[in-house]
Amino acid sequence: MLRVVPPDASPLNRSSTFTAETRRLLRPFAYVVVLATMLGCMSGVATALLLEQINSALHGSSAIARSTAVGLAALGLLAVGSHALAGIVNSFTGQRVVAALRKDVSLRILHAPVASIEHMKSHRLQAILNEDINTISTFTAEFAGHASAFAVTAGCAIYLLKLSPVLFMLSAVAIGVGIVFTYLAAKIWIRDFNAARVAEDDLQKQYRAVIEGAKELRLNRHRRAHVHGLRLASAADEVARRNARALSLFWAAEGTNSALFFLVVLTILIARPWLALDAEVASGFVIVLLFVKGPIEELASLLPFFSQAQVAFRRIARLSADFSREKEALASDPVQVAALAGHIELRQVHYRFDAPGGGPAPFELGPIDLRIQRGETLFIVGGNGSGKTTLVKLLLGLYRPSQGQVLLDGVAVDDSLREAYRALFSAIFSDYFLFDELVDPSPEQQRTAKALLERLKISGKTELAEGAFSTTDLSTGQRKRLALIHAWLEDRPVMLFDEWAADQDPEFRQVFYLELLPELKRLGKTLIVISHDDRYFGAADRVIRLVQGQIADEVFPFRQGMRTSP
Numbered sequence: 001m002l003r004v005v006p007p008d009a010s011p012l013n014r015s016s017t018f019t020a021e022t023r024r025l026l027r028p029f030a031y032v033v034v035l036a037t038m039l040g041c042m043s044g045v046a047t048a049l050l051l052e053q054i055n056s057a058l059h060g061s062s063a064i065a066r067s068t069a070v071g072l073a074a075l076g077l078l079a080v081g082s083h084a085l086a087g088i089v090n091s092f093t094g095q096r097v098v099a100a101l102r103k104d105v106s107l108r109i110l111h112a113p114v115a116s117i118e119h120m121k122s123h124r125l126q127a128i129l130n131e132d133i134n135t136i137s138t139f140t141a142e143f144a145g146h147a148s149a150f151a152v153t154a155g156c157a158i159y160l161l162k163l164s165p166v167l168f169m170l171s172a173v174a175i176g177v178g179i180v181f182t183y184l185a186a187k188i189w190i191r192d193f194n195a196a197r198v199a200e201d202d203l204q205k206q207y208r209a210v211i212e213g214a215k216e217l218r219l220n221r222h223r224r225a226h227v228h229g230l231r232l233a234s235a236a237d238e239v240a241r242r243n244a245r246a247l248s249l250f251w252a253a254e255g256t257n258s259a260l261f262f263l264v265v266l267t268i269l270i271a272r273p274w275l276a277l278d279a280e281v282a283s284g285f286v287i288v289l290l291f292v293k294g295p296i297e298e299l300a301s302l303l304p305f306f307s308q309a310q311v312a313f314r315r316i317a318r319l320s321a322d323f324s325r326e327k328e329a330l331a332s333d334p335v336q337v338a339a340l341a342g343h344i345e346l347r348q349v350h351y352r353f354d355a356p357g358g359g360p361a362p363f364e365l366g367p368i369d370l371r372i373q374r375g376e377t378l379f380i381v382g383g384n385g386s387g388k389t390t391l392v393k394l395l396l397g398l399y400r401p402s403q404g405q406v407l408l409d410g411v412a413v414d415d416s417l418r419e420a421y422r423a424l425f426s427a428i429f430s431d432y433f434l435f436d437e438l439v440d441p442s443p444e445q446q447r448t449a450k451a452l453l454e455r456l457k458i459s460g461k462t463e464l465a466e467g468a469f470s471t472t473d474l475s476t477g478q479r480k481r482l483a484l485i486h487a488w489l490e491d492r493p494v495m496l497f498d499e500w501a502a503d504q505d506p507e508f509r510q511v512f513y514l515e516l517l518p519e520l521k522r523l524g525k526t527l528i529v530i531s532h533d534d535r536y537f538g539a540a541d542r543v544i545r546l547v548q549g550q551i552a553d554e555v556f557p558f559r560q561g562m563r564t565s566p
């Protein structure tokens, strides 16, 4: 398996990048936290003051004065209003921050080297984009309520301290014991949440098998049983088991905390005569203590979400750190296409897919020396796994050679040139992704696209409307023809076709090799074609054959009189 490890990827650099990324990702959340905490604090302090006023009003001898009633109403309004406002502000700001996080992580993926993305596997990336960011989104959405609960708790604590320092100390000791117990329990449940999150990756993988392997799974009962009954079920069970264990531990800790609360109340009631407590103080203390139990429980119930959000956040920060270390400079502004005056060259290029963990022997490509002249039609042939796709990924600047150089007209393609160099190519890989929208929906492009739809005989199957194909639900061969339209419209100097004709019928295969390729060549395109169609090798200026990652031989069909006839 490939691991692109740049020279600066020492463990020290890895962890410092991770810390820097964590800080960078957390920074926008700081505003949400500060804002929600400030408003929540206002609500909390108002609530605590309200409790104090209610308590003294309850123990007064007569009805409350009008001014006191107005004061109470104002405090109530402030408490409720700032709580609601904290929630509203938090919803907007929090969701904006989460949207920014979604965009940030996607951008990191977009800027990561292709090899790193292939190594990471798409189901793991999807789990981060979906599961982890959603976990953080849920946590953020609840934040204002928690900040307010925190402020109520703090406000009540101050009031309780004012009421009776002795009882406050007693309650503080009980709460302290509860906190230590919860802290110890949290250490264990975080381990479980971590394990659940690892199992979640496998679950995503099995989901993909169920969706993308729908046809195969309907045909094969054994595989179906294996995927669903064994792999998916055990991943789902593992997630459930770990989460359940973590949550039960939380509920046990929560129960202990509640018990400690009632123990404190009971102690107050029993010890009242010995402590010579005033009735007003004792009842006020117990009422506020019972009131504050709600916010404290709310804060405690936050802990598992906090732990899950922490686990999720660490995974996002790890991905972000890994990808930022290796990130490529992709321009957001229009890129200049490099000029191809003479040739593209691979000089002593090597590439290697490592097989970690003592797997089968690694695949080694190279040394490769290859020069492609402008306007040339080059066919690359060779057995499965001989390295054809790897070679073109190197040629297109998508993989970086582990040794050797890619050169454009004799100039080495380095980081500063890479994107302009890549803009020379349009490519249809064998595992291409079909976009339904045109990059440029200008009338001229749409006209050309419509003409190509006619020419490629799919105009009756899909049409262009507002710069997008009406449908891409077509046969395999037809979808590839749509991909060809995209590539044609890009109008790049070099075009790559990775086994494009493999899914076409014999008639259209012939059209491809004997009409389309020659026409593109006449238009001045340099053509790189990976092919197994030996019948049409005569359509090439040169054919190179790869064997086990090396160019084994080279044929010039025209020079050698190999003409392809229809």
Ligand SMILES: Nc1ncnc2c1ncn2[C@@H]1O[C@H](COP(=O)(O)OP(=O)(O)OP(=O)(O)O)[C@@H](O)[C@H]1O
Binding pocket: 001, 002, 118, 119, 353, 363, 382, 383, 384, 385, 386, 387, 388, 389, 390, 391, 430
């Ligand atoms: N993502 C990957 N991770 C690890 N090894 C890989 C990966 N992709 C390819 N390989 C290894 O590289 C070798 C060459 O693969 P490549 O796709 O270049 O072959 P190919 O000639 O294009 O094959 P095919 O004709 O089947 O498309 C394979 O045999 C495989 O061992």
